[in-house]
Amino acid sequence: MPTETELKLRLDAAGMRRLRRHRLIARLKRARPTTRFMKSVYFDTPDFRLYDLQMVLRVRHLGRRRLQTIKDMGEMIGGVRARGEWESEITGDTPEIGQIGDETVPPQFADARLWRALQPVFTSEIRRTVYHLSDEDWEIELALDEGLITTSQDSIPVCEAELELKRGQPKHLFDLALALQRDLPFIIETATKAGRGYDLLTGRKRQHYKADPLKLAATLSAAEAFRLIAHSCLAHFLANYANLDGGPGAETIHQMRVALRRLRSAIGIFKDFLDTAESRWLKEELRWLLTPLGAARDGDVFFDEIFAPLTGILDDEPGFHLLQQDLTAERRAAYTAAQELLKTPRLTHLLLRLGRWIEAGDWQEAEGAERRSLLDMPIRDLAETTLNKLERKAGRGMRHLSEDDETGRHTTRIHIKKLRYSIDFFESLFRGIKSRKLVEHLGALQDRLGLLHDIAVGRQRLARHGETAQDSGRLWAAGMIAGWHLARVDDLVKQSIKDWRRFDKQARPWKR
Numbered sequence: 001m002p003t004e005t006e007l008k009l010r011l012d013a014a015g016m017r018r019l020r021r022h023r024l025i026a027r028l029k030r031a032r033p034t035t036r037f038m039k040s041v042y043f044d045t046p047d048f049r050l051y052d053l054q055m056v057l058r059v060r061h062l063g064r065r066r067l068q069t070i071k072d073m074g075e076m077i078g079g080v081r082a083r084g085e086w087e088s089e090i091t092g093d094t095p096e097i098g099q100i101g102d103e104t105v106p107p108q109f110a111d112a113r114l115w116r117a118l119q120p121v122f123t124s125e126i127r128r129t130v131y132h133l134s135d136e137d138w139e140i141e142l143a144l145d146e147g148l149i150t151t152s153q154d155s156i157p158v159c160e161a162e163l164e165l166k167r168g169q170p171k172h173l174f175d176l177a178l179a180l181q182r183d184l185p186f187i188i189e190t191a192t193k194a195g196r197g198y199d200l201l202t203g204r205k206r207q208h209y210k211a212d213p214l215k216l217a218a219t220l221s222a223a224e225a226f227r228l229i230a231h232s233c234l235a236h237f238l239a240n241y242a243n244l245d246g247g248p249g250a251e252t253i254h255q256m257r258v259a260l261r262r263l264r265s266a267i268g269i270f271k272d273f274l275d276t277a278e279s280r281w282l283k284e285e286l287r288w289l290l291t292p293l294g295a296a297r298d299g300d301v302f303f304d305e306i307f308a309p310l311t312g313i314l315d316d317e318p319g320f321h322l323l324q325q326d327l328t329a330e331r332r333a334a335y336t337a338a339q340e341l342l343k344t345p346r347l348t349h350l351l352l353r354l355g356r357w358i359e360a361g362d363w364q365e366a367e368g369a370e371r372r373s374l375l376d377m378p379i380r381d382l383a384e385t386t387l388n389k390l391e392r393k394a395g396r397g398m399r400h401l402s403e404d405d406e407t408g409r410h411t412t413r414i415h416i417k418k419l420r421y422s423i424d425f426f427e428s429l430f431r432g433i434k435s436r437k438l439v440e441h442l443g444a445l446q447d448r449l450g451l452l453h454d455i456a457v458g459r460q461r462l463a464r465h466g467e468t469a470q471d472s473g474r475l476w477a478a479g480m481i482a483g484w485h486l487a488r489v490d491d492l493v494k495q496s497i498k499d500w501r502r503f504d505k506q507a508r509p510w511k512r
Contacts (some may be wrong), residue, residue: 004085005165007173008189015184016144016159020129024179025142028133035129038062042124042197043095045117051202053108056194057095057118066090070105073192081192094118122151122197126158133176138168140176149193151201158196160189174356178349187348190242208251209239211262215428218380223364225379226270229425230358233263238351250300253338257293260286265421269386273374278353278362285350289341296338298457299331305451306458310481317480319473326465326474383426387510390419398500402493406456409493413449420446430509438506445499452492455485 011019019025039061044050050057054073059066070086086105090096097115108114126147133140143162148155163173180186191199198204214232216225237259243252264286267274307327314320341347357363366372397404397412404412420442427435459482466478 004083005170005173006081007163007177008081009161009163009177009180009186010189011159011161011184011186013146013159015186016146016161018184019144019161019180022180022183024176025131025133028135029131030134031132033129033131035127036062038124038126038128040124040126040193041093041120042122042194043118044121045114046119048121048198048202049114049117051198053106055106055108056192057109058194059090059093059095061093066093068095070109071194072106073195122149122201124149124158124193124197134167135172138172139166140164140168140172141166149197149200151197154200156196156200158193161186169360171356171360174352174359178352178356181345181349181352185345187342188238188241188351190238208243208249208255209236210255211236211259211424213428214425216379216426218378218429220379221375222270222377222379222382223273223375225382226266226274227358229266230263233259233266234351234354234358236262241351250297250304253293253296253300253335257290257297260290260293261417262421262424265418266425268418269382269422269425273371274363276362278357282350282354282357285346285353289347289350292334292337292341296331296334299327299334301454302327302458302461303331305454306462306481306485310484313484314477314480317473317477319471319475319477320480322469322471323462323465323474323477326469379426380429383422383429384510386422387419387426387508390415390422391508394419395500395504398497401497401500406453409449410453410456413446413453416442416446416449426510435509438503438508441499441503441506445496445503448492448496448499452489452496455489455492458482458485 040058041061042056042058044057056069056071056073058069058071060069066089068088068090072084084106088096095115095118097109097112124147126145129144131142131144133142141164143164145158145160145162147158149158163176165173211232212235214229216228220228237256240252240255240259243249264283267279267283307324310320364375366375394412394415397408397415401409401412420439423435423439423442427439462478462482466475469475
């Protein structure tokens with residue numbers, strides 16, 4: 001199947017002008033750039049059948065030529081989008097089924113009824129300047145696109161640079177982007193023009209995205225499996241990353257945190273060959289990134305789990321409403337800080353470095369037989385060892401849960417979370433249905449332990465606000481909220497132990 005591999009960067013108009021004059025582009029270009037105006041008309045059925053199938057069909061006007069292109073939505077691999085693309089020249093302005101001769105085109109396009117129902121749905125009008133860049137090991141086409149995407153009702157601007165790999169490895173896209181990022185302000189653009197056109201057309205607000213299921217073959221080495229797992233985590237983050245622009249929802253923030261925590265868990269699982277300088281730097285940067293996301297998420301959890309249950313019970317207490325105002329302002333500030341992440345070059349640099357590290361980081365530079373054996377270890381062997389070890393740790397914590405203090409319960413919660421993520425990573429290596437049941441039981445337990453942790457953190461937060469305010473009404477309301485939740489702890493502990501027993505009765509598909 002013909003594919004394109006590209007990395008998109010969103011700039012403002014000033015950044016685009018600076019990019020055109022950048023010394024690195026002048027050094028690497030192999031010919032004079034070409035500029036042309038392109039009008040692309042996107043087609044779909046009235047009920048958006050292609051959109052539902054995650055397919056795109058467009059007719060591009062290039063002077064008198066007409067180029068018909070079919071694309072799938074592809075997948076994000078470490079910030080780089082790889083997707084199928086099929087092009088053919090046609091004679092008119094509307095799609096022509098007879099011009100598709102490639103047998104690799106998805107079978108949906110063989111349906112003549114679909115072609116009869118096609119109609120134009122939106123257009124893009126782009127001024128594109130193309131630079132052909134190359135070095136000894138790679139060739140990259142740099143396209144600078146400026147213009148509009150237009151529906152019958154509205155339009156949105158386009159200002160982006162597209163790096164498309166023509167020869168070489170994906171790491172070369174990251175290397176070029178990182179070199180440009182030293183001088184230029186941009187962010188990674190995760191949405192395609194077609195995706196943005198459909199968003200504008202349908203008025204759809206982007207939703208949060210959960211991690212896609214992983215499929216690992218038992219024949220993979222540990223290094224190959226880690227690369228796939230890490231790509232999955234980064235794709236999970238990037239799928240939610242664009243949602244920060246224009247106001248993120250609570251679940252978007254949550255999923256971004258989950259993506260980063262899954263990645264940190266994966267780094268821990270494969271730590272035997274990930275103890276490198278670049279890996280340690282990335283772990284610290286991930287910790288930095290989690291801080292503002294954590295603050296925003298904590299505000300959501302506090303309102304939903306700690307504050308909201310007392311609404312209606314403490315409505316007559318003036319201090320309750322004053323406390324609510326204080327906490328609302330704090331929550332809003334946390335969200336503002338999370339949105340500011342989009343504007344920080346540090347985040348863009350981290351995401352580019354992370355994508356390159358997954359593809360070709362220093363952890364893959366094997367030195368010596370012992371290190372090579374760690375990278376080449378069959379993934380099923382490592383999965384069995386990991387799952388058995390994490391299960392033992394979780395079991396020890398659960399056996400002492402009723403006697404533990406808040407710190408001990410928090411540690412057990414982390415062990416449970418790592419065990420759940422690990423089963424998620426590795427379940428395709430074993431009997432999937434039974435693994436899924438284990439994940440469901442652990443999910444219920446993790447939620448229960450999470451609530452215990454939220455109560456502990458919430459009490460500290462309430463105490464801090466009450467003491468800072470030095471106001472008897474706020475202090476009284478904070479004490480009432482904390483006391484109400486404290487009365488729930490014993491029952492939550494008992495229910496958590498029951499959750500673990502349900503999990504413990506299940507067969508472990510990774511045990512031989």
